[in-house]
Amino acid sequence: MPKAARPPPFEDSRDYVQSLARGLAVLGAFDRQHVRLSLADIATRTGLSRAAARRLVLTLGHLGYVREVGRAYVLGPRVLELGFGYLGSLNLTELAQPLMEALAREVRQSCSMAVLDGQAIVYVLRVPGPRLMSVSLGVGARLPAYCASMGRVLVAGLDEDARALWLAQCEPHKLTAHTITDKAKLRRVLADVARDGYAYIEQELEPGLCSIAVPVRNADGRVATAVNTSMAWQPDAAKFARKVLLPKLLETAAAIEAQLPARRLAAVGP
Secondary structure (H helix, E strand, O other): OOOOOOOOOHHHOOOOOHHHHHHHHHHHOOEOOEOOEOHHHHHHHHOOOHHHHHHHHHHHHHHOOEEEEOOEEEEOHHHHHHHHHHHHHOOHHHHHHHHHHHHHHHHOOOEEEEEEEOOEEEEEEEEOOOOOOOOOOOOOOEEEHHHOHHHHHHHHOOOHHHHHHHHHHOOOOOOOOOOOOOHHHHHHHHHHHHHHOOEEEEOOOOOOEEEEEEEEEOOOOOEEEEEEEEEEOOOOHHHHHHHHHHHHHHHHHHHHHHHOHHHOOOOOOO
């Protein structure tokens, strides 16, 4: 019996969209070892001509998927949108929810998880506790990253170039008398957060509100998301946060990382 003819490669069919495939190949050229790429690098890694790579990069830049840094390119913030569906398929919030609820019960405070989206953080999980803020926060809520504990953890987790670019684009303004708006000081604070592995905020976002946050890392050790707990200000709030809340937050973050399937969680960028 003669063998059935093998169907032609899908790439040769009328349904194959070559320009889409090439655009995705450009995005796929970036990885941990190739964070910044020149046009020549992109052309080499994708097998495209330099002219074709240039057209694709300009289009992706216009759409927000890549951005120019000097004479090179890095992934842009909109590439996050491509990962949100994947995060959802991992049921990240479902995995983290019971752990965050257990933490909230233990510390008797609200606990949250957020990702970085440009100059803001976006809440992806929220376990409410005592009402401390004048506004109600829920999933999808956005806060300025520069004065939020989770925001500082996420920005501190960026590589040096991405963090410098984020700072250059940041326009901090006073929300309270305690809000840090001096960029030089903010740069030093972010360096401390990167070194210490946590961020503590005291009345910078809203009077009477304090919070402490830690990172949740992916398999490569890069910061992917952040978790925090909030509390009302009191004279020993900072000591309480670091001595009591920080160890419990670190345990919860480690437990979330351990629950992730194959520990594959996309890192977030600015």
